[in-house]
Amino acid sequence: MARPVPAGTARADDITAKARIRNAALELFARDGVEGTSLRAVAAAAGVTVGLIVHHYGTKEALREAVELAIVERFADAIASVPLDSRPAGRIAAARDEAVADMLAASPAIVDYLRRALLDGGGEQGDLVSRLSQLSAQQVHDLRAAGVASTNHTVGEQVLTIMVRQFGRLFLQPLVDRISHEFPEDIDPSRTPPRLTVELALDASRADDRD
Incomplete structure (x- = not known):
């Protein structure tokens, strides 16, 4: 029997039947995969009929x-929550990374869906990775236009850096947590648990360029 859609999955202003269906699908696709989820299961989770889907x-x-379009929209909203004039130029990229991380922390179904999509996907043009890459490219263009981003790298290199920073933690933090649990006597419980930071050095001579 399909689980009901958890509270907090949908945006507060997005509670139509169409949105409930999409949110239920996200939960089930994330848990069971697209191939392993039937429309009947989505209908049961959303409280609608298959005909309505x-x-x-x-x-x-x-x-x-x-x-997937809704996931990209959530990323776009997180990025937009840190305006270009909201803090010193050198902190914009890091603040946007944190906004994305906070969004993902509050949306476990998106995290699970991304893990499935990025590890199991076929890499087709126009898929989720492609859409997120284009979103990151737009972010780079906006940062450059505002004089915030460096132009020492190509846009493609900067997109690669952004996505590796954001998704590296997504995939590898569970590994950090798992290994830490193997050595509880060696980790001071009063200290903040180990947190992964991912950086990509495209060129050793320019590794200090964050964007």
Whole structure:
């Protein structure tokens, strides 16, 4: 039996039947994979009929695309929550990384979906990775236009750096946590648990360029 959609999955102003279907699909796709999730299971989780899913989305593939577009929108909202004039230029990129990290921490289904999509995906043009790459590229262009981002690297290199920073922690922090649990006697419980920081050095001579 499909689980009900947890509170907090949907945005507070997004509670229509269409949004409930999409959010239920996100939860189930994240847990069981797209192939392992039926429209009947999504309907049960969202409290609607299969016919209503077909009415709004047509096919499961279209529903998957809607889920991924919603994920990209959540990333875009997190990035936009740190305006270019909100802090010193040298802190904008780090603050946006933190905003994305906070969004992901509050959205475990998105984290699980991303892990599945990025590790199991076929890498097709226009997929979730492609859309997030384009979002990062737009961010780079905006930062450059505002005189905030360096131009010592290409846009592609800067996008790679942003995405490795954001997703490196997403994938590897669980490994850090797991290994830490193997040595509880060696880790002071009064200290903050180990937290992974990921950096990408595209060129050793320019490794200090954050963007």
